Amino acid sequence: MTDLLLSSLGWTPHFASQVEPGKACTPARITGVERSHILALGATGPLRLLVPQGTGSTAVGDWVLHDGTTVTRRLAPRTELVRRNAGDTSRRQLIASNVDTLGVVTSCNADFNPARLERYLSVAAQAGCAPLVILTKADKADPEPYLEQARALSPLVVALALNAKHPEEVVERLTPWVSEGRTLALVGSSGVGKTTIQNALTGVQAATQDIRADDAKGRHTTTARALRRTLAGGCLIDTPGIRELGLVDAAEGVGEVFSDLVDLASNCRFRDCSHDREPGCAIQAAIAAGTLDPDRLRRFQKLEREDRAHTEALHQRHARDRTFGKATSQGAARAKWKRRGPEAEE
Ligand SMILES: Nc1nc2c(ncn2[C@@H]2O[C@H](COP(=O)(O)OP(=O)(O)OP(=O)(O)O)[C@@H](O)[C@H]2O)c(=O)[nH]1
Numbered sequence: 486m487t488d489l490l491l492s493s494l495g496w497t498p499h500f501a502s503q504v505e506p507g508k509a510c511t512p513a514r515i516t517g518v519e520r521s522h523i524l525a526l527g528a529t530g531p532l533r534l535l536v537p538q539g540t541g542s543t544a545v546g547d548w549v550l551h552d553g554t555t556v557t558r559r560l561a562p563r564t565e566l567v568r569r570n571a572g573d574t575s576r577r578q579l580i581a582s583n584v585d586t587l588g589v590v591t592s593c594n595a596d597f598n599p600a601r602l603e604r605y606l607s608v609a610a611q612a613g614c615a616p617l618v619i620l621t622k623a624d625k626a627d628p629e630p631y632l633e634q635a636r637a638l639s640p641l642v643v644a645l646a647l648n649a650k651h652p653e654e655v656v657e658r659l660t661p662w663v664s665e666g667r668t669l670a671l672v673g674s675s676g677v678g679k680t681t682i683q684n685a686l687t688g689v690q691a692a693t694q695d696i697r698a699d700d701a702k703g704r705h706t707t708t709a710r711a712l713r714r715t716l717a718g719g720c721l722i723d724t725p726g727i728r729e730l731g732l733v734d735a736a737e738g739v740g741e742v743f744s745d746l747v748d749l750a751s752n753c754r755f756r757d758c759s760h761d762r763e764p765g766c767a768i769q770a771a772i773a774a775g776t777l778d779p780d781r782l783r784r785f786q787k788l789e790r791e792d793r794a795h796t797e798a799l800h801q802r803h804a805r806d807r808t809f810g811k812a813t814s815q816g817a818a819r820a821k822w823k824r825r826g827p828e829a830e831e
């Protein structure tokens with residue numbers, strides 16, 4: 486029973502193998518983070534545990550070991566979602582751990598924006614999460630052209646369209662990503678339907694209204710939230726930070742989403758080709774031949790520039806204070822995901 490509950494929370498051999506045999510330690514998954522305590526779910530139910538060194542290096546979704554009152558260890562995560570710190574863009578901020586699928590929510594209307602989708606897909610690829618594009622408001626417009634565009638962005642994309650206001654439809658379509666042991670997090674612009682989807686998946690009655698006067702003041706209906714169980718037995722993560730993902734240290738993620746361009750560029754005559762006017766540029770040749778959309782090249786270059794600028798600032802800081810130790814575990818999670826494929830089961 487106990488093991489069953491832990492596995493429905495996402496406990497896998499990856500975590501079990503980190504527990505030293507014979508040590509009296511119990512696992513729990515973080516559902517919320519306070520200043521000096523974490524909220525967690527373990528086999529016995531909800532817990533509030535002290536983190537003696539402060540909660541700065543933990544995130545919602547992490548697995549920890551504890552002795553009943555205190556966290557004794559954080560277990561190395563399988564995936565880490567990181568963003569640029571909103572206040573200080575030269576810092577990276579861990580916002581959620583062990584997310585299997587990053588649900589990128591957009592709607593079948595003016596919110597649909599390939600550049601924004603590619604940015605989120607890059608963040609997902611970098612984190613090691615499988616990307617799922619969820620197109621809402623399929624009741625308002627024909628979703629087919631949007632689905633087609635989303636799928637054309639990257640071979641990594643799985644895309645589906647739904648009417649988020651029909652809870653049964655949401656549950657039926659999204660259950661594969663929120664069933665026992667699986668963790669989903671949603672990102673997307675304000676108003677695309679994230680809260681509506683989450684309410685359907687967790688069985689909570691909708692707090693969203695058709696007219697939200699608060700929006701004009703920048704207040705969102707969704708503020709204090711973290712990891713919750715879904716009706717299908719899995720987990721849903723929603724933290725305020727997850728809604729504003731900025732790129733940092735994501736060159737590999739960007740490269741995966743734009744692997745078509747990376748492959749083409751390897752055929753350019755010059756190694757440092759800027760794909761502008763150089764002779765022998767394979768990318769310009771593809772544009773001239775009509776097989777590559779020049780807008781895609783522009784979006785790729787813009788994301789690369791953005792990532793490079795913030796990553797440089799990050800590394801300058803890194804050189805100043807050498808307390809930074811996340812890059813390796815994130816890279817390992819990403820490599821693992823790449824090896825096993827986004828839909829691989831434990
Ligand atoms: N017709 C229709 N309306 C939808 C759909 N999804 C969401 N809505 C409506 O769109 C509005 C915004 O939905 P929310 O779920 O609050 O959007 P959100 O993404 O959580 O927004 P923030 O909390 O601001 O980030 C609400 O009025 C919903 O009822 C859909 O698929 N079809």
Ligand SMILES: [Zn+2]
Binds near residue numbers: 754758760765768
């Ligand atoms: Zn070139």
